[in-house]
Amino acid sequence: MTPRRPGPAVVLAIASLLAATLTLPASAQDPVSGPLDGLAPTPPMGWNSWNRFACDVSETLIRETADAMVSSGMRDAGYEYVVIDDCWQVDRDANGEIVVDPERFPSGMKALADYVHSKGLKFGIYSDAGTATCQGRPGSRGHEYQDARTYAAWGVDYLKYDWCNHGTQDPEASYRTMRQALEAAGRPIVFSICEWGSNQPWLWAGGIGHLWRTTSDILNCYDCRVDWGGMGFIHILDLQDGLEAYAGPGGWNDPDMLEVGNDGLTDIESKAHFSLWAILASPLMAGNDLRTMSSATREILTNHEVLAVNQDPLGRQGRRVRKRGDLETWARELHDGSRAVVLFNRGESDADLGVSWPEIGYPARLEASIRDLWRHEELGRFSGGWSVRVPAHGAVMVRVSP
Numbered sequence: 309m310t311p312r313r314p315g316p317a318v319v320l321a322i323a324s325l326l327a328a329t330l331t332l333p334a335s336a337q338d339p340v341s342g343p344l345d346g347l348a349p350t351p352p353m354g355w356n357s358w359n360r361f362a363c364d365v366s367e368t369l370i371r372e373t374a375d376a377m378v379s380s381g382m383r384d385a386g387y388e389y390v391v392i393d394d395c396w397q398v399d400r401d402a403n404g405e406i407v408v409d410p411e412r413f414p415s416g417m418k419a420l421a422d423y424v425h426s427k428g429l430k431f432g433i434y435s436d437a438g439t440a441t442c443q444g445r446p447g448s449r450g451h452e453y454q455d456a457r458t459y460a461a462w463g464v465d466y467l468k469y470d471w472c473n474h475g476t477q478d479p480e481a482s483y484r485t486m487r488q489a490l491e492a493a494g495r496p497i498v499f500s501i502c503e504w505g506s507n508q509p510w511l512w513a514g515g516i517g518h519l520w521r522t523t524s525d526i527l528n529c530y531d532c533r534v535d536w537g538g539m540g541f542i543h544i545l546d547l548q549d550g551l552e553a554y555a556g557p558g559g560w561n562d563p564d565m566l567e568v569g570n571d572g573l574t575d576i577e578s579k580a581h582f583s584l585w586a587i588l589a590s591p592l593m594a595g596n597d598l599r600t601m602s603s604a605t606r607e608i609l610t611n612h613e614v615l616a617v618n619q620d621p622l623g624r625q626g627r628r629v630r631k632r633g634d635l636e637t638w639a640r641e642l643h644d645g646s647r648a649v650v651l652f653n654r655g656e657s658d659a660d661l662g663v664s665w666p667e668i669g670y671p672a673r674l675e676a677s678i679r680d681l682w683r684h685e686e687l688g689r690f691s692g693g694w695s696v697r698v699p700a701h702g703a704v705m706v707r708v709s710p
C-alpha cells in the first residue's frame with residue numbers, strides 16, 4: 309500500500325506546530341507575562357542586612373544604609389535594592405496581618421520604603437515559605453496573598469523568601485504560590501528564592517523566581533565550615549561548577565550574598581570573592597556595614613570594570629576551565645565576543661597561573677589584548693595564552709579581547 313500524502317490541513321497543522329516550537333522564548337527562564345516580568349535582565353544588585361547585622365535591624369540602620377549607598381557612590385555604580393532580612397516582624401494581628409516590630413521600626417514600613425525610594429533606591433523585605441522564619445518570626449505559610457498585598461501597599465520592590473520550618477511542603481509548589489500571590493498583588497517585585505539548593509532549584513525555579521540560592525549560607529571567612537552547613541566562599545564556589553547552564557537573563561543562580569568588607573576576609577580575599585561572584589553572574593548583594601566601610605572595601609564594591617562583567621548583557625554565567633590543585637582558571641563569555649578571566653590561587657603561597665586561548669574558545673594563534681580589571685591597565689597583546697603571578701588567596705581578573 310502506498311502511504312497517503314498528508315492533506316493541506318495536516319500540512320498546515322504540522323507547519324504551525326513547528327512554528328510554535330521554533331518561536332518558543334529564547335530563554336527557558338522567561339516566565340509567563342505579568343508584572344514580575346523583565347525585572348532581572350542582569351543579576352540584581354543591592355545590600356542586605358543579614359551577613360553583618362543578623363537580627364540587629366532597625367529603621368535607623370536602613371535609613372543610614374540608604375544614605376551611605378548614595379554618598380559612597382554605590383548607587384551610581386549600580387547597586388539598587390536595600391533589603392531588610394529576617395527579624396523585622398514580630399507577630400500577626402487578629403486579622404492575620406503581619407505586625408512590624410514597633411520598637412525597631414516605629415515609623416512603619418511604608419514610611420521606610422518611601423525614604424529609600426526618595427534616595428533613588430528600591431526597598432526589599434524578607435519572609436519565609438514555611439510557618440516561621442529561620443529566626444522564629446511568623447512565616448507566610450497560609451498568608452501568601454495577604455502578605456503580598458501588604459508588601460505591595462508598603463511599596464516593596466524585592467522579596468527574599470526563605471525555606472525554614474516548611475514541614476512537608478513541596479518546594480516548587482510553595483514558591484509558585486508566592487510568585488502567583490505577588491503577580492496578583494500587581495506590583496513589580498523581584499522574587500528571591502532562598503531554598504539553599506536543597507531541592508536543585510536551578511531545575512525548577514526559572515519562571516518562578518528571578519534568583520535562587522544554590523547552597524547553604526555563606527559565612528564571614530575564607531574557607532571555614534560549620535555543622536549546619538554554613539561555609540566560606542571558596543566552598544560555595546566549588547558548588548557552582550556545573551550550574552552555569554541554568555542561569556541567564558531573567559533568572560540567576562545565587563551563591564549567596566557578599567562578605568566583601570566583613571572582618572573575616574582580608575582585602576586580597578575580598579577581591580577574589582568579588583571577582584569570582586562577578587564572573588559567576590551572581591546577584592551582588594553587599595553584606596557589610598556601608599556606613600563605616602574602608603576606602604579599600606568601597607573601591608572593591610564599586611570597581612566599574614568588574615561590575616561591567618557581572619552585569620554583561622549577554623548574561624552568560626562563567627565556568628571553571630582549569631583546575632590544577634589550588635590553582636583555578638574561571639572564564640566567562642561577554643556580549644562583544646571578549647572573555648572575562650579570573651585566575652584564582654586558593655593556596656597558601658604565591659603561584660603562577662595561566663589561561664590558554666583554546667580553554668576560552670579562541671584559536672591558539674589568535675592575538676588578543678589583555679586588560680587588568682583591578683589595576684585598570686592594558687597589559688599588551690598576546691598569542692596562545694597568558695600567565696601571571698597571583699598572591700595566596702588572591703585573584704587576578706582580566707578581560708581578553710581579540
Ligand code: GLA
Binds near residue numbers: 358393394524
Ligand atoms: C537563612 C538564610 C539566610 C538568612 C537567615 C535569616 O539561614 O539562608 O540568608 O536569611 O536565614 O534567618
